[in-house]
Amino acid sequence: METAQCSVIYVFVNVQHSALDTSFILCDEHDQVLRLKTFSVPFNYNLLSDETLASVISDSITLLKQDLKDIEILEDYVLAKYISKNKSVFELSDLRKTDWNFIDTENDRFLVSRLSELAEEVCYVSMGYDNWNITCVKNGKKRFEKNVDFHDVEEFVKAIDIQKLSAFLTLPITAVELEEILAVLYTERSYNYGSKKVQDVVRALVMMFFKQDKMLEDFFQTTKKCKVCITGQIFSLISFEHAILSVIDGIGAGISLEINFFKNELSFGFLSRIFRNKKVSEIVEMALNGVACMYIPLRYERFKRSGTALVGTSKNIDGKEQFYILSDEMRLINISANTEVEISLEEGVFLQNNRSRTFKLNLENDVKILFDGRLSPIIYGDSYQNNNVQIINWINQLE
């Protein structure tokens, strides 16, 4: 096996009150990216010190050396250190003296300003704590852009329509309690593993953010296939299943999507700053470095409301794998690289903009395919109890 030699490691440490993410970009001597890797550990901010960070980085590099057999990390590698300049986490005077580069992780407009360089139909969604942004690009032109900045906690809480947010909740949370959760979320910016309420509020926030503008709805209605790039620390607070559900139901247009989460990967901002000479498409590809999720919604003729909706076969060197989707069911299928997938739709089932009964997908990379066979319309907001029953059911189907 050929081994590539890594001579420069960019490390980006994103410090939160109770979590520490360390992202590594391994490059060769020509600054070509060899690999990206992110580690995430629960962390107590009060224990942040230069020694602790040195220990975490050193441990992570040891792990990298063990994991990446095809990359040789040279003994005299250069370590370029970047740390998040997060206004909720105070910089320690000790850290200031060392060779850290402080960078903003939020409010990073650098990449957004260059998104129109992309030729595809792309929806870029960033939800940080200080800034939310949706930018939609089609054929190299910006079709929709909404940017909301929050300068303080009051702006953040005021900007959120509490009544509208309540419609997407699954738990009985009063308006006063909601305001307090939002205030804590904005101020503390931390993970809260134990709190179901915070997860519920965040999921509802994501959905609400999509459902706010007629122009955004129009963009998705006139789009055939859209690539959705999701980033921002708000998404770190919810599980993959909750995040994907909130995005697809938030968009709610019933179109095929390619959803790319950058939740636990390097932030776009960091990559686009370090590699400012590269093309945006290259940065997106680089940041992906993980499994994308293809979303395929199924549609039904009137007579077809039950039974099997879809039969699929995936074939790779390990063998054949068969799967079924029943109507009114969602399923997330993991497909490994170099797999040929054959899909055949039952009578009465079709895809938007595609009337053929069978089709093939040739997948070069690992991918998750989410088939959504739920019967439309999908309604949120009758009552939190109804939302709760529906969402538990859907999340179970996704797991």
Place this chain on the structure above:
Amino acid sequence: MKTYGIRGVQLHKNYDFVFERKYSGIRLYINVGDEIKKGDVISMGMYPKTIFTLNVKGMPKSDIQVLNGEVVTVGQVLTSSDIGGIKVKKNLSPVNGVVNFDDEKLYITEGHVKVSESSSISGTVSDVGDKTYAISSPASSFFSNFILGNKELKLSSHVLKVPDSENPNSVVINVGTDVTDKFVMVRRNLMPVLYRQLVRLKACGVICGGIRYSDYMSIKKTHPMLPVPILVCNGWGVRSIPSKIYNLCTLNRGGDAYIQIDSSTSRIFTNKLFIDKEQYVESYHDIQKGTTVVIPGFEYGGKEGVVERIIGDELHIFTKSGTILVVDYKNVQVI
């Protein structure tokens, strides 16, 4: 003399590590009379890392390709099954770690992270009461979480004095109490009624553990400009003031302390670093048979169980759901 340290940071003390039992949490490494230099490690310990889960509910045990307690590496097959010669499902390990599973889920425990706390000042350790150590020095500082109100006090210093009342938690300031130009400490959350009193009495500021967002909005209705700045130490909601700041205000009575406000943050300065012994005693535990522990990283705040056996570094934990998990001792927290 033995020295212990992590990654190039040496512990300048001689401590006897007796590992008759397993330990969990963070331990304090100072004693009365120790001369501490700035940067010396004063506490050290282990924090558990993330635990990855995989849903195996309904999956036959024979489909799980790993054993309970097995060490797996990234990419190793965890589950795979054949039905009629067709490969149906295959799950690969996303991390290196130790595998455990019960009827519903498969868990991979990823290890631990070392943490340490260094002294921010140089000085001699002394006892201040039963529960506190103090390191004396010309300057040490603590941060409050955020400031509400008048942020124009930039970089100005104010003498901090606790109100004369013996009970700093009291929300009633007696008639005649002079709080003019003084910072007042509230041990828990700040109530609107007290704030209005402080405005009338022309207090310089108030330091509190927390404040409810609804109370804050209620204060803003009557005092939109917040004439008395509020230094919130622990965030929104009903929260107590951190013990370090509480000790500073109560134990340092008579000594000088200063508040420095810098845009959205504030520091409270004193010449002593107070260390709460109990905080470390609480966070540092020995583990033995029968100890109740929690394995963090699981849903709803972690999985709770009782230690059944200790074999080497492994703990066999009988969980509340009736299964036995094998976990490294560094991956549990004692409750």
